[in-house]
Amino acid sequence: MTAGEWRPTLIPDLVSPDIPFMRSVQDVLNPGVVLAFSPHFDDAVFSAGGLLSAAGRLDSFTVITIFGGQPPSEISATASAYHGTWGDLDSMVEVRRAEDRAAIQLLGGQHEHWDELDAIYRRQDDGRWLITEATPTNHPTVHAASERLLLQRIVARIRRRLSEYEGGVVLAPASIGGHVDHARARDAVLEAVGADGRETWSVLLWNDLPYATHYDDAPPLLPPKYAVGPSFGVTIERDDWIRRIAASATYSSQLKGMEWDGVSVPEQIDRWATQRGRRNPLETFRVAEISGRRGAWKRS
Ligand SMILES: [Zn+2]
Known part of the structure; x- marks a missing residue:
């Protein structure tokens, strides 16, 4: 999440549809490592913090934040406008990194x-700014850029990180709400696991929170060789839930703008998780299905 993300229209009917099926934490945490690729500092914990807490209790996990780089010295007028609503820019990334360290430690x-630039600081391959006032972070032309x-x-x-392990579970955003950084993170994970080729990896896409509380939960169009299954629920134990809510509250620099x-x-x-569950x-x-393979997913 960044302050540049747009405000969706509330769709009240979508907060309580039946979840068609459920899986246990033990069922989804295949043997091996748990690697979560988070587009921004708070996304993995906001969306999958309960599952991560269970993984931390049972063994461990790593959250890799991809778009965590320092803003460049030259930024666009649109990025400048966002900055006007934020605090001290020089220390902003350091504050967010510290919040993330505390949340994940919890x-x-x-x-x-990682030091990749957030979408609002990026240029397209042809040099034009990616995000402008007319093309916010979820705009179709931004996705097509x-x-x-x-x-x-x-x-x-x-791929380099995957090559360090025998296999396990990779978590990434489904990209509910359509932020381009979420979609880029997802597509890069799918591409990397597909190129890795080993069927010892399962890929789980989290339904991005808090966006999934407000949106139709169909993710943006996937590249042609990929598919995702229907949403399923994972019940989170009470202690893990308490920890994940506390960890979510750690991202205090982001919370005010997201009320x-x-x-x-x-x-x-x-509220959303308790009502749904x-x-x-x-x-x-x-579950993400990649290049015709179904991964090491345990289907009961
Ligand atoms: Zn985000």
Whole structure:
């Protein structure tokens, strides 16, 4: 999440559809490592913090934040306008990194911060600014823009990290709400796991929170060789839920700008998850199917 993300229209009917099926934490945490690729500093914890807490309790996990780089010295007029609503820019990324370290430590995992630039600081391959006033971060023309070099670089970095392990679970955003950084992170993960070729990796896409509390939960169009299954719920144990709500509250620099009718992000998530889970809070995910392979997913 960044302050540059747009405000969606509330769709009240979508906060309580039945979840068609459920899986246990033990079922989704295949043997092996748990690597979560988060577009921004707060996304993995906001969306999948309960599952991560369980992973931290059972063993460990690593959250890799991809778009965590320092803003460049030259920025666009649109980025300048965003900055006008933020605090001290020089320390902003350091503050956000510190919040992320604290949140992930609370959940029992490791963090890693990459230095790719947030969408509002990026130029397209032809040199034009990616994000303008007319084309916000979820705009279709932004998704269609060529960022081939960026994607290639991120895919290569993810492949190097995957090559360090035998396999396990990779978590990434489904990109509900359509922020281009979420979609780029997702597509890079799918590309990297596909190129890795080993069927020892399962890919789970989290339904992005808090966006999934407000949106139709169909993710943006996937590249042709990929598909995702329907959403399923994972029931989160009480202690893990308490930890994940506390960890979400750690991102205090982001929370004020993300309040909804005066309701904080942790409270939005808590209400949504408790309502959907009929008092047992849940998080929702989708299985990604890659290049015709179905991965090492355990289908019961
Ligand atoms: Zn985000």
